[in-house]
Amino acid sequence: MKKNLFLIILFYVIFKPSIVFSLVEIDITRGNLDPMPISVSPFFSDKITDENIKKNLNIENLGLEISRVIENNLEKTGLFDAIEKEAFLQKPDIAHLKPRFEDWALIKSQVLITGKVTSKIINEKDYINIEFKLWDVLGAKMVDGFSLTTTPRSWRRIGHKISDKVYERLTGESGYFDTRIIYVAEEGPKTQRIKKLALMDQDGFNTKYITLGSELVLTPRFNPANDKEITYMSYFRNMPRVYIVNLQTGEQKVVGDFRGMTFAPRFSPDGKKLIMSLAKDGNSEIWVRNLETNIQEKLTDHPSIDTSPSYSPDGKFITFNSDRSGYQQIYVMRSDGSKVKRISFGNGIYGTPVWSPRGDLIAFTKLHKGKFFIGVMRTDGTGERLLTENFYQEAPSWSPNGRIIIFYRETKTDEKGQGFSAKLWSIDLTGYNERLVSTETDASDPSWSSLLGN
Amino acid sequence: MxxxxxxxxxxxxxxxxxxxxxxxxxxxxxxxxxxxxxxxTKAETKKADPIEKLDALMQGDVYIGSDTVGELASGVPDRVFFATNETILTTASRETLRKQAAWLRQNSDVTVVVEGHADERGTREYNLALGERRANAAKDYLMTYGVSSDRIKVLSYGKERPVDSGSNPLSWSKNRRSVTVKAN
Incomplete structure (x- = not known):
């Protein structure tokens, strides 16, 4: 039954051009100061489709809405500049059939996206088919495209899939738009914050609350191998413990059988193990639990605080922070707990290391001279680069393609203790394109999903 | 035995x-x-509070005032304060805990929860561990003075439950604490 919530893809047709085209290309390894002008034509739909969609979704012009989803996604990368639709000279239906390239070149568009929405009835159920084409205006040819059929309510996801295709085609990197973010929604005064788990699409739409706020919840994280599963920490019955939740069924279970507080959970890249900290008798150590065999094992053995563990994408290493040197610093060890090595040696204290999905970098939080930074370093600790500085920010999480880091930032309160807020922000690996990620409420502890499955 | x-x-x-x-x-x-x-830190506090006033409320960066302090029982303060990143009990903290221990020995049917807290100037997960360490420092001291361990539960809140919402050294000093709360 719940399956209906998720996308059902019946057809996936890719129109592959015979020649690989390389005229339009964007280098995203540096800050982009010259975004590429792009036109996203409203997707065309016929009268019958419009009527059906109005009935199903109560949306007047779905084709226009889809084009806006794509535009919004692409513009937020900082790599593209969407041209105002008022400037378009050609109608959506004709443009989709065969664009008059001179018309699009005239308004300085280098790339054009067109599309078509058609309603369908299969087994007496309503579906929509969305077709899209990506055109190179200067080269005067189609570069990519596909056609997808889905339930009407999943229309935004098609917009995200199209955005991913365009991003992939033009940057050579995999996309990150058809993804979700799990985070902690916050409300109320700073001394009595009410916290709930919340799930939303990457662009801030379709927010769902997973818990009610009756108990304190912290640090939700996606299973990178299964976007229907998360782990988090809850103070249910005043027993702070790590839980795993199935987002589809709502089923949740406590992880392991520990005396003491379990916290700072994270899945292994294959989703078969969970690493976390166990605090007991004044000491925090890192443990791993095999979710298939239910065997749990202690990985660190030191009287200091060892926490915030994160696996390398190949599962062979774990990075974590420890204050065994006197202050919080970042360490790397083999995933069996052997060969512990400190990697952070700069000025200040370092925490929350998170391994990039590409494997080459570790994102972290740094506190130095009363300021908090989000930064990255190589996995041997060299090449430290600070991306952003603020009064308080922490908890970096990577986009699935390893190009963007999302984190949360808290404001300093005034003399009366007023004016507190917590928000999600994102920044490119380049250190450019810092953006507020819009959420319905205050927010913290974001975790980015992998590209969604079907 | x-x-x-x-x-x-x-x-x-x-x-x-x-x-x-x-x-x-x-x-x-x-x-x-x-x-x-x-x-x-000094530059910031100058703007907010006169230094003389701060001196009366903080020793080093440990809070020594009574502003937020409640009572476990009559004449028995409920909390002790810590220096930044520290879990060591100060002389004043030990005195408070001895009072708590004496009262708990006299009231042997009472069980308590020692809540450990941290200020907002640290990462969330580290602070959970730090709060647990602070609460255990207090628990161990109570045990040394004759309160049995099965009467004391430990609960770390990290930085999740500040008593003072300010973003300044004095507020932070009030939030770095362990609080002994009656559980029954």
């Missing part, structure tokens, strides 16, 4: 020795980092 106690005390002494040496080595590392933070 006696042998067990002796062994346990010996163990505590060893641990204490370890802590002392750990601190001794720690100090040298600390100096550079701390001297720089102190300068910024």
């Amino acid at each position: 006696n042998l067990y106690k002796i062994l346990k005390n010996a163990f505590l002494v060893v641990i204490f020795g370890l802590i002392v040496t750990a601190c001794a080595t720690k100090k040298s590392v600390k100096t550079t980092a701390e001297s720089s933070t102190t300068t910024t």
Whole structure:
């Protein structure tokens, strides 16, 4: 039954051009100061489709809405500049059939996206088919495209899939738009914050609350191998413990059988193990639990605080922070707990290391001279680069393609203790394109999903 | 039973020795980092509060005022305060905990939860661990003064439950605390 919530893809047709085209290309390894002008034509739909969609979704012009989803996604990368639709000279239906390239070149568009929405009835159920084409205006040819059929309510996801295709085609990197973010929604005064788990699409739409706020919840994280599963920490019955939740069924279970507080959970890249900290008798150590065999094992053995563990994408290493040197610093060890090595040696204290999905970098939080930074370093600790500085920010999480880091930032309160807020922000690996990620409420502890499955 | 106690005390002494040496080595590392933070801290506090007033409320950066302090029982303060990143009990904290222990010994049917807290200037997960460490420091002291461990539960809130919502050194000092709360 719940399956209906998720996308059902019946057809996936890719129109592959015979020649690989390389005229339009964007280098995203540096800050982009010259975004590429792009036109996203409203997707065309016929009268019958419009009527059906109005009935199903109560949306007047779905084709226009889809084009806006794509535009919004692409513009937020900082790599593209969407041209105002008022400037378009050609109608959506004709443009989709065969664009008059001179018309699009005239308004300085280098790339054009067109599309078509058609309603369908299969087994007496309503579906929509969305077709899209990506055109190179200067080269005067189609570069990519596909056609997808889905339930009407999943229309935004098609917009995200199209955005991913365009991003992939033009940057050579995999996309990150058809993804979700799990985070902690916050409300109320700073001394009595009410916290709930919340799930939303990457662009801030379709927010769902997973818990009610009756108990304190912290640090939700996606299973990178299964976007229907998360782990988090809850103070249910005043027993702070790590839980795993199935987002589809709502089923949740406590992880392991520990005396003491379990916290700072994270899945292994294959989703078969969970690493976390166990605090007991004044000491925090890192443990791993095999979710298939239910065997749990202690990985660190030191009287200091060892926490915030994160696996390398190949599962062979774990990075974590420890204050065994006197202050919080970042360490790397083999995933069996052997060969512990400190990697952070700069000025200040370092925490929350998170391994990039590409494997080459570790994102972290740094506190130095009363300021908090989000930064990255190589996995041997060299090449430290600070991306952003603020009064308080922490908890970096990577986009699935390893190009963007999302984190949360808290404001300093005034003399009366007023004016507190917590928000999600994102920044490119380049250190450019810092953006507020819009959420319905205050927010913290974001975790980015992998590209969604079907 | 006696042998067990002796062994346990010996163990505590060893641990204490370890802590002392750990601190001794720690100090040298600390100096550079701390001297720089102190300068910024002082500049900030000057704007908010006159220095003289702060002196009466903080010793080093440990809170010594009574503003937020409640009572576990009549004449028995419910909380103790810690220095930044520290779990060591100050002289004043030990006095408070001895009062708590004496009262708990007299009221042997009472069980308590020792809540450990941290200020907002640390990462969430580390602060959960730090709060647990602080609560255990208080618990261990209560146990040394004769309260049995099964009467004391420990609960760390990290930085999740500040008592003071300010973003300044004085507010932070009030939030670095462990609070003994009656559980029954």
